[in-house]
Amino acid sequence: MKFSKLLFYILIILLVLFVKTMEIDSKLLSENMDKYYWILNHTKYIHNSSRISNYVLDVSNRLLDNNYKLLTCVLKTESDFDNFKTGDGGKAYGIGQMHEKAMIDSCKYLGFKSCKYSFLKRKVMKSTLFSIELSAGYLSFLYKHYKGDLDKTIMAYNAGMNNVKDNKFNMIYVQKVKKCINQ
Template sequence: MKVRLSILLVLIMVLGFNANLYAYNYQSLENYISYRIKYIHNIAHNGNITLSKVRVREYAKDIIYWSDYYSRELQVNIDPLLVTAILETETNFVSREDYDSGASIGIASMRIDTAKWIAKRININYNKWDVLDPTGLGIRFAVYYLGLAYNKYNGDIDKIIVSYNQGFAKASSKDLDQLYNNYLFKVLGRYNYYQQRIRSYDSTIDNYFAYKLAKLD
């Protein structure tokens, strides 16, 4: 009886950690993230290649998939919209190899030493080209890092965001006033905006953002 109860409690905990992912309708989430990526990528100052609508859907699906995957594995609650807000703030969804004078690469502008550290932690081979590929390791590594931050800071969104930009050590050492820097405002602004947008159309949202995506060149 005690064993069964323990198993039940573990299942409740694991399922509970993923509640936020199910607060969004999957298709609505995919349509909105796809639209946002395409819209921003089209007007990005740092990109010179066209991103197809098929490709943006692959990006969106990867963001949602890895958010769910690492939420379960790390027993946290990673919001795909927060991942999207950080990627937009970092690179406008443009994957390049010359961010920070070559020290950071990919759609998440991740430092190469951090990418190598993550590869070692999850026991896969580091490959520069896989990190440059958003649906290779680019998005996956960013979500994994954020999952660690969710764990470290017990879901404190401010510190999670700052840690992505400045590292765990600096985020841990800052007080509330120091945390509220320009980067944090940019990410929070986008994150809050996304949440408002995705919740503002109720039952029509699936068709609305699919339509908006279809209208983009």
């Protein structure tokens, strides 16, 4: 008898928590409907998780002056939202396909305590949200470094800052990201 009462109370608590969570999600959804709609129309995997959509909006607000389109389009172009993807001969990891130097630079820019590559690589492969955070941090760093020049920011994200300086970059990549942003 005591067990069934305990189980009943646990179920009630879980139900209340679920309803509260739904209220929060609906409030966020109604406040950001146009942003959600845009993100959902430009993704393959992200629409399956409102948590990831919320995180893209949150991190864009915090780090990119609400430029959720830039972050969404870079992530789409890099990995099509596949956090388990490795690219560039096994040197690029996560949803943002970041290389070692970019991960470390972003980590330092964001003020994280541990910026060891082995830790970052492991964390990026395990956590989509962490991978998004690092990607947004790196985009923010580049955007400020290039004083708001979107083309150079996108070029540097894809090819690295030295290649932008030496004019060695892929304009097709830049055009693809910008086309996505303008859709």
